[in-house]
Amino acid sequence: MASSEHSMHPGYALENLPAPTEVSGVTAENFAEKVTDHYRPLVLRDFAAHWPLVQAAKQSLSAAAAYLTARCNNKPQKLVSLPADTDGRLFYNSSISGMNFSASQQPLNAAITTMLASNSDDSNRYCVQCVPVADNFSSLLTELTNPLLNPAPKPFIWLGTRVTVPAHFDEASNIAVVAAGKRRFTLFPPEQVTNLYVGPLDLTPAGQPISMVNLQQPDLQAHPLYAQAYQAGLSVELDAGDAIYIPSPWWHSVTSLADFNVLVNYWWSNAYVASALPLPMLLHAIQAFNHMAAGERQAWQHMLQHYLFNPDHPLAHIPENARGVQGNVTPQLAQGLHQWLAAQLNR
Structure with missing residues (x-):
């Protein structure tokens, strides 16, 4: 996505x-x-200052890496490799037909060794994303405590060099903890979706749709509305031990700023089953509604407004025990809905 030099706006600095x-x-x-x-x-701040991993990281990044490798179950993981000319930004290739990175399966300790050996701005950047701690660092489960979530969701761990994840949203609430290194979080409220120029919904670098705007060097000729998103943005650098709460679906970009970085995060949601996650339903809604004539689409817009976005939606005419999905959804009802949706989609 090359742009002429005069179209770049370095004045949109995230640190400002x-x-x-x-x-x-x-x-x-x-x-x-x-x-x-x-x-x-x-x-x-200092949410996880007591973690032994964080204390090792405060000694040195190599001490943090050694702490992890000594406790790693060493299962193969997908090591993402970004060529030097990507500047560590996980993104698409020039034709938006694939990605600008490659991936290979590596034992996790070997992946960490590769990261530690790559600390030059002129070399490839690397990361291993979204690794379940329970499967790969099982002995750390009792150390990576999160007293705010009870029962605490199982944590995930993210490892890498100087890599940037473009702005995206999560379908669940998130507490992200910097365990080693330093990271910058840049966030935008959900209503900025139009101004962030979101890319394809069904071709994404890591599962979630991403903003096409390069936040480090925005091109306002290609993305003029980003100027409005920037005015609504927040940004902060977090050190080892610091954490951030990110509600769903706030947009957020994460840039790793040290030669070796470790993040631990916890997602949680009130949804009982995977079928209740919003993004699959959004994709299905696009498929269902986009072929309709204008009048029919407008009619369904009224239906969606009535059932989903009307805080005064009247239910008094339905007995409370008969409101089904419109009432209090129990785990049993949620599972039944999941099975019904699966049957409808497989017809």
């Missing part, structure tokens, strides 16, 4: 954006009151 609010004194008992009820990103 305001930082999310920092919050302290958060406990499991006041977590909703102090954090989740506000529906905005919040920073929790």
Whole structure:
């Protein structure tokens, strides 16, 4: 996505954006009151300062890497390799027909060794993403504690060199903890979706749709509305031990700033089954509605507004025990809906 030099706007520096609010004194008992009820990103400094991994990282990055390799189950993982000319930005190739990186299966300790050997701006960048701690660092489960989530969701670990993940959203709420190195989180509220120029929904670098804007060097000729997104943005650098709460579906880009970086995150959702995740339903809705004539689409817009986005949607005419999916969805009802949806989609 080359652009002429005069179209670049380095003045849109991420470090000039305001930082999310920092919050302290958060406990499991006041977590909703102090954090989740506000529906905005919040920073929790020194959240994991007591983790042994973080304490190793504060000694040195090599000490953090040694701490991990000594406790690694060493299963093969997908090592992503980004050529030097990508500047570590996970993105598409020039024709948007594939990706700008390659991947190979490597034992996890070998992948870490490769990362440690690659610390030059002129070399390839590497990362291993979204590794379940329970499967690959099982002895760390008792150390990577998160007292805010009870029962705590199982954590994932992310390892890499100086890599940038473009702005994307998660389908679940997220607490992300920097365990080694340093990372910059840049965030945009969900209503900025139009101004972020989201790429293909069904061809993505890592499963979630991404913004096509290069936040480090935005091209306002190609993406003029990004100027509005920037005005609504937040950005913060987090050190080892710091954490950030990111509500779904806030857009966020993450840039790793050290030669070796480790992130641990926890996702959680009120959804009972995978079929309740919003993105698959969005893709199915696009498939269902895009072929319709204008009048029919407008009619369905009214239906969606009525059933999904009307806070005063009347239900008094239906007995509470008969409201089904419109009422309190139990795990049993959710599983039944999952089976019904699967049957409908497989007809």
